[in-house]
Amino acid sequence: MSSNIPLFDDIVLPGGPLRLGKFSLDARRALFASVRLARQTSWDNLRSPHIFMGLLDEPDSGIQAWGKELKADLPKLLEQFLELFQAEGTEGSRLQLHREFLSDTVLRLLRDAWNRCREAARTRITTLDLLVCLFNSKSCVVADCFERIGLTARMVIDVAHSVEDRLPDQPA
Numbered sequence: 001m002s003s004n005i006p007l008f009d010d011i012v013l014p015g016g017p018l019r020l021g022k023f024s025l026d027a028r029r030a031l032f033a034s035v036r037l038a039r040q041t042s043w044d045n046l047r048s049p050h051i052f053m054g055l056l057d058e059p060d061s062g063i064q065a066w067g068k069e070l071k072a073d074l075p076k077l078l079e080q081f082l083e084l085f086q087a088e089g090t091e092g093s094r095l096q097l098h099r100e101f102l103s104d105t106v107l108r109l110l111r112d113a114w115n116r117c118r119e120a121a122r123t124r125i126t127t128l129d130l131l132v133c134l135f136n137s138k139s140c141v142v143a144d145c146f147e148r149i150g151l152t153a154r155m156v157i158d159v160a161h162s163v164e165d166r167l168p169d170q171p172a
Contacts, residue, residue, distance in 0.1 A: 011110045016099035022114060024124040026060035031097055033057040039095050042087040046095065047103045048134055049085045052142045053078055055127055055134075062128045065163040070151070084145070109133050128164050132157050 013019055020028055034054030038046050055063050056078040067074040095101050102110070110125075112133040117125045135143050135153040143153040 011114045012099050012107070018097045018099075018110070020097070022117075022123075022125055024126050026058065026062075027125050027127050027130060029058040030054040030060075030063075030127055030130065035095055035097060037082065041082060041085050043085075044095060045101050045103055046097075046106050047085075047141075048105050048109060048137065049081060049141055051106060051109065051130060052134055053081050053085070055131055056081070060127050062126065062160075062163055062167055063131065065166070066128070066131065066160050069159045069163060070156070081142075081145075105137060105139075109137055112136065128160050128167075132160050132164075135160075 011019055011022060018031070020031075023031065030051070031054060034046060034050040037053045037057060038050040041050075043050065056067075056074050059067065059074055064074070067077075099107065109130070113125045113129040116129045116133060117123070120129075134140060135146075135156050137143075140153065143156070146153070146156055
């Protein structure tokens with residue numbers, strides 16, 4: 001295991017479970033929704049579209065404001081992503097928030113969100129941290145979907161930053 005992240009500060013505990021205490025309550029809700037939606041769509045691991053769907057399924061005030069600014073109908077967007085990412089097979093019942101079930105992209109996304117959170121001098125990852133890092137990742141399937149309707153990842157991130165700047169201060 002070669003990583004520059006000290007084990008005591010990584011987003012994943014030794015043994016594999018996520019350090020859920022590093023996430024705000026709203027971000028945890030979105031993560032749990034992501035797992036539920038991945039199971040519902042018959043995936044056996046958690047991918048970046050599931051994180052996005054979890055944010056849409058459990059939208060806090062930041063995600064709601066982001067959607068409003070983009071003039072997006074969040075429930076309809078969630079429905080479209082559920083359809084788009086429906087896999088063949090049965091619901092994956094073992095899936096959980098554990099390293100074993102996270103794609104490399106999701107693990108990188110969560111670590112990037114943790115770094116973004118710390119750079120902002122906060123102690124809990126927010127839903128907007130997850131959203132910004134999701135669209136910032138290379139080869140983001142979700143960003144590709146937005147590109148098809150004329151919204152670049154940069155545009156979506158700029159809206160998220162704008163929303164973030166207007167939100168009341170997040171607890172450190």
